[in-house]
Amino acid sequence: MSFFLSKFLPLFIYPVGLVIVLLIFALISLIRLHRRSAIIAVSASVVILYMSSMPLLSEAIIRSLEYQNLPFQNLPSSEAIVVLGGGTLAQIPPRPWVEVSDAGDRILYGSRLWLQKKAPLLILSGGRSSLLGEGGRAEAEDMAEIAVALGVEKAAIAQDPNSLNTYENAVNVKKILQKLNLNKILLVTSAIHMPRSLAIFRKLGIEAIAAPTDFNVVENSQPPNIFKFLPDADALKNTTNALKEYVGLTIYKLYGWL
Secondary structure: OHHHHHHHHHHHOOHHHHHHHHHHHHHHHHHOOOHHHHHHHHHHHHHHHHHHOOHHHHHHHHHHHHOOOOOOOOOOOOOEEEEEOOOEEOOOOOOOOOEEOHHHHHHHHHHHHHHOOOOOOEEEEOOOOHHHOOOOOOHHHHHHHHHHHHOOOHHHEEEEOOOOOHHHHHHHHHHHHHHOOOOEEEEEOEHHHHHHHHHHHHHOOOEEEEOOEOOOOOOOOOOOOHHHHOOOHHHHHHHHHHHHHHHHHHHHHHHOOO
8 A cells, every 4th residue: 555655645746747737726716616726726737838848957857867867988897787667568458579768778787797797696676556657577587588689698696586676675685695695787778767766775774886777968068059948748758757766765765764
């Protein structure tokens, strides 16, 4: 239940959910002839939706997270590479095979680091809940299949197929590390997700080195143009993802996980 609530309640803080709530309030206000309240709610909805979908603002919010842990030019070697789930789609018809989502760079980059001999062990962490989508087998299993296809040896892969959030990722990975008497890892996840992930792993006493991937904002010397101020669906999605991380950071701090 707590897992469901932690995923469900924040939806009304994110732009689309908040706008829907405000519009419902506006509709109720109109029905009750509270015209002033309805105008305020609709105006707030327009402002929130526009600001959230403006690329210039979206990039600024994302950069505030992604640029906290910029990648090393030469990552040091470690005892294990840990890849967090959140980037695969299950092999459910009509999909011919496991597919990767926007965050699919995680398993691609983690596999590449293993192939570069940055660590002898690749730990894949991630379950899959039917509450959040279409179901299917654990993400750890899907990532393992992709890693093997990329050239990673099966014997070099360890899996945590039970984690349903970032905190569980860290707890379960720590158990694997303790069994193998290891503690130093390269942590691979999306750059926007790295601040929260890195803090949790380090809080548990794991010597984690950030190996971020899946950057949304890149260096650009071009000055902003008119399109940076126009509403954009991708910008709205990115803003929502950034807000999700800030909400996650706040909740995890309240739980004492950071």
